[in-house]
Amino acid sequence: MRVVVVGAGVYGAAVGAALVRRGAEVTVVDGGMPGSGTSGATFSWVNSRNKQPLVYHDLNLAGMAAHQRLAAEVPLGDWYHGGGGIEWTADEEGLSTKVDALLARGYEAKLLTRAEALDLEPGLVPDRLPADGIAYYPGEAWVEPTRLIAHLLSRGADVVADDAVVGLDVSGDVVRAVRLESGQVLAADAVVNCAGPQAAEVAAMAGLALPMRNLPCVLVHTTxxxxxxxxxxxxxxxxxxxxxxxxxxxxxxxxxxxGQGAVEKLVRDAASVYPAIRAAESVHTGQRPIPGDGLPVLGRATDVRNYFFAVSHSGVTLCLHAGELVAGEVLGDDRDEALAPFRFERFEVWR
Ligand SMILES: Cc1cc2nc3c(=O)[nH]c(=O)nc-3n(C[C@H](O)[C@H](O)[C@H](O)COP(=O)(O)OP(=O)(O)OC[C@H]3O[C@@H](n4cnc5c(N)ncnc54)[C@H](O)[C@@H]3O)c2cc1C
Known part of the structure; x- marks a missing residue:
């Protein structure tokens, strides 16, 4: 089966690797370089700390487990950094309620004293921490997305870079081929839209209206x-x-x-908890790819039966698990119940 994956961010790389592992012939196409989209400018925190509703929380939880499995399978794959996450707020009672709610959902979470938090993060200024009520989430991690993408794309997919998809040949309810800016035409038995913030444009090529409400974002790297x-x-x-x-x-x-001075203020706020932080070295802007109702769009589009989506925010957390589910569906697994809340068809009512 020849599958064309549009986009070489974390989603395209993960879907591509999962398809290759199941025996498909895969071409991942990107208009730029792999990892040059949102996945190259993301906080890339692997978590399910603030995810609603429960089905979305559970999907993110499964995403966290998938990262742990891959990291264990590839011991020299140094993109995955465990160690958990720490949080404190002025609203101690609210944080304690949140920890209880997360525990009830099966999420690893506990409250630490200041001394326990300083054991984990000795560089923090002690008097910026409350005496207790600091939340710790041991299962969380962060990843280096470009290294993860490089690993996933090395599993056997053909990669076409710097050549955007500009059209699809569709006859009836089936995509037959993918047209690239260079004039190249790729025959396809299936197409997966992993175009992140540009997913609506790539959906429109198949006559599908995908509502997106992308959000601009800013990340700062210190010196x-x-x-x-x-x-x-x-x-x-x-x-x-x-x-x-x-x-x-x-x-x-x-x-x-x-707004003026926002980056400088962010650096000052960071220095108030870690005083060695002095200056911003670079500022990175990105687009959060957010489908219209905030939830992922995953799996087959029924109106075009060999066209699939893998588009969401929190894509770093979700890509490995969701990529497996989408790849399974591309290769003919039954429509997976796990994907039911995330199907494109829910947007029919938006039209
Ligand atoms: C500031 C910020 C912080 C974030 N923090 C987190 C976080 O902590 N944890 C988390 O899990 N997620 C986080 N996210 C979200 C996460 O980064 C994204 O969900 C994820 O990177 C999306 O990956 P993607 O592969 O879908 O998209 P991208 O990485 O954008 O990849 C899409 C690719 O498609 C290509 N493309 C587009 N159109 C075409 C075309 N016509 N032809 C060919 N190629 C095309 C683009 O060039 C691009 O390379 C954050 C996002 C931002 C911006």
């Missing part, structure tokens, strides 16, 4: 600093995690809004 940040940390005004080369990646809801 290289000798500070022991070992995991994802959510302080009240700043979220941060380690980044390659001794840098720290910073984010906040506020910096996404932009």
């Amino acid at each position: 290289s600093v000798a500070v022991p940040v070992s995991r994802v940390v959510h302080a009240p005004d700043v979220h941060l995690r380690p980044e390659r080369g001794g840098r720290i990646m910073l984010h906040s809801g506020e910096v996404d809004q932009g």
Whole structure:
């Protein structure tokens, strides 16, 4: 079976690798370089901490487990960084309620004292932490998406870079071929739309109207600093995690809004918890790919029966697990019940 996957971000790479493993002949096509889309500018925190409704939480939980399995299978694959996540807020009671709710959903979570939190993150300024009531989520992680993409694309898919998909040949309810900007035409028995923020444009090529409400985002990399940040940390005004080369990646809801001085304020907020942080080295902007109702779009489109979707926010967390489910469906597994809440057809009522 010849499958063309449109997009070489985390989703395209994961779907492609899962299809190859099941015996398909796969071509992953990207208009740029693999990992040059959202997956190249993401916080890439693997978690299910704030995911609603329950089916979406469970999908993310399965995504976390899939990352742990892959990391264990490829011991030298150094893209996966466990160690969990830490969070504290001014609303201690609210955080404690959240931890209880997560525990009830089977999520690993506990409350730490300040001393316990400092054992994990000794670089934090002690008096910025409450005396207790600091949440710790041991199963969380962060990944280096480009390294993950490189691994997944090395599993046997053909990769066509710098050549955008510009059209699909559709006859009746079947896609027959994929047309590239260069003029190349790829015959296809199935097509998977993994185009992230551009998923609506690629859906329109098959006559399908996919509502998207992408959101612009800002991430800041600090200069290289000798500070022991070992995991994802959510302080009240700043979220941060380690980044390659001794840098720290910073984010906040506020910096996404932009505005003058927002980056400088974010760096100051980070320095108030880790004083060695001094300056921003680079600022990265990206687009969160968000389907119209916020939930993933996964699996077969019934109106075009060999056309499939793998599009969502939280794609770093979800890509391996969701990629397996979508690949199974492409290769003829029964429509998986796990995908029922995430099907494209739910948007019929939006028209
Ligand atoms: C600031 C920020 C923080 C985030 N934080 C997290 C987080 O902590 N945890 C998490 O799980 N998720 C997070 N996300 C979301 C996550 O990064 C995305 O869901 C994920 O990267 C999407 O991957 P993708 O493969 O779908 O899209 P992309 O990585 O954008 O890949 C799509 C690819 O398709 C290609 N393409 C588009 N159109 C065409 C075409 N016509 N022809 C050929 N190729 C085409 C593009 O060039 C691109 O390379 C965050 C996102 C942002 C922006």
